[in-house]
Amino acid sequence: MEPAFYRGDLLFLTNPVNEKYQTGDITVYKIPGVEIPIVHRVLETHDVFISNSTQKSKKDLLARYSPGHNQLLLTKGDNNHADDIELYRGLEFLERRHIVGKVRGFVPYIGYITIAMNDFPQLKYAMLGGLGLLALLQRE
Amino acid sequence: MHSALARINNVSSLFSTCLMVLLAAVALSSLFATADPKGKIDVVSLKVYNAKAKRYPFKEQEFGFVKFDIDADLSPLFHWNTKQLFVYLEAEYANTQGVNNTIVLWDRIVRRKEDAHVVVASGRNKYKLKELYESFKNTSPATFSLKYNMMPYVGLLMYGEAARTEGHEIPEARDAIA
Numbered sequence: 001m002e003p004a005f006y007r008g009d010l011l012f013l014t015n016p017v018n019e020k021y022q023t024g025d026i027t028v029y030k031i032p033g034v035e036i037p038i039v040h041r042v043l044e045t046h047d048v049f050i051s052n053s054t055q056k057s058k059k060d061l062l063a064r065y066s067p068g069h070n071q072l073l074l075t076k077g078d079n080n081h082a083d084d085i086e087l088y089r090g091l092e093f094l095e096r097r098h099i100v101g102k103v104r105g106f107v108p109y110i111g112y113i114t115i116a117m118n119d120f121p122q123l124k125y126a127m128l129g130g131l132g133l134l135a136l137l138q139r140e
Numbered sequence: 141m142h143s144a145l146a147r148i149n150n151v152s153s154l155f156s157t158c159l160m161v162l163l164a165a166v167a168l169s170s171l172f173a174t175a176d177p178k179g180k181i182d183v184v185s186l187k188v189y190n191a192k193a194k195r196y197p198f199k200e201q202e203f204g205f206v207k208f209d210i211d212a213d214l215s216p217l218f219h220w221n222t223k224q225l226f227v228y229l230e231a232e233y234a235n236t237q238g239v240n241n242t243i244v245l246w247d248r249i250v251r252r253k254e255d256a257h258v259v260v261a262s263g264r265n266k267y268k269l270k271e272l273y274e275s276f277k278n279t280s281p282a283t284f285s286l287k288y289n290m291m292p293y294v295g296l297l298m299y300g301e302a303a304r305t306e307g308h309e310i311p312e313a314r315d316a317i318a
Binding site: 022 | 146163167195206223224226228230237238239240241242243244247249267272273287289291292293294295296297299
């Protein structure tokens with residue numbers, strides 16, 4: 001979510017079950033069928049209660065959501081012009097079950113170590129080899 | 141045991157320890173900077189029009205149009221560990237089904253202290269104000285609040301509220317025919 005977070009930043013997440021999300025919270029969410037989780041800010045919240053009877057009537061707008069206390073969320077990237085509805089793959093809102101967590105803190109650049117190792121596997125082998133070599137050579 | 145390798149190892153481990161301690165000190169020290177700046181929002185007008193729903197060609201629903209003034213000096217929030225501010229105007233109301241709704245209407249990313257005095261005259265909502273049940277009829281009055289999220293260079297994100305209005309009655313929808 002540039003310009004707040006960039007590739008390689010380490011995010012600390014929490015996901016308390018009984019705490020509601022608020023607008024302005026930065027969430028990490030995962031849409032079924034999409035590999036990569038997305039980090040975007042909450043734009044709308046709707047605290048709904050879905051009773052079992054609403055499940056039956058097809059007309060009810062909320063019939064598609066799972067019953068009980070639920071929170072419907074709409075998100076948006078800070079630098080995007082429009083909300084994320086196009087990313088939701090047909091969903092109108094995110095539900096709590098799509099949310100991985102809320103960003104509470106972060107440390108920049110730490111993730112670049114793993115990114116570098118994944119992007120250049122040679123680096124990983126070079127480092128492992130180097131470590132092994134050192135372990136052999138450095139007999140005390 | 142004073143080989144070059146051992147020296148490099150010592151220096152690099154000292155360096156990384158220092159870096160970690162410094163980062164922790166920066167992150168922890170910024171928790172004590174508790175500025176709580178206040179500002180002002182005025183909702184100049186709040187109108188509701190019937191309009192075409194975006195994704196459904198034949199469906200109509202109500203959209204709210206808000207005109208507002210903002211004056212908030214958020215520069216006290218900028219300190220040694222402030223990377224940027226995310227300032228947003230939020231509307232909150234409950235609909236007839238008792239669903240509590242919060243919707244962001246306007247936002248701004250503030251990246252420099254010089255830009256932290258947020259003044260908006262006759263701003264309009266950037267994001268759509270629309271109801272889950274498509275009509276604002278009989279909903280509770282809407283309160284508007286100006287909130288901010290302070291994002292640090294390293295450490296915890298902070299949230300705060302700079303201003304809040306009284307409840308504004310959401311008017312009946314009008315047809316948008318000129």
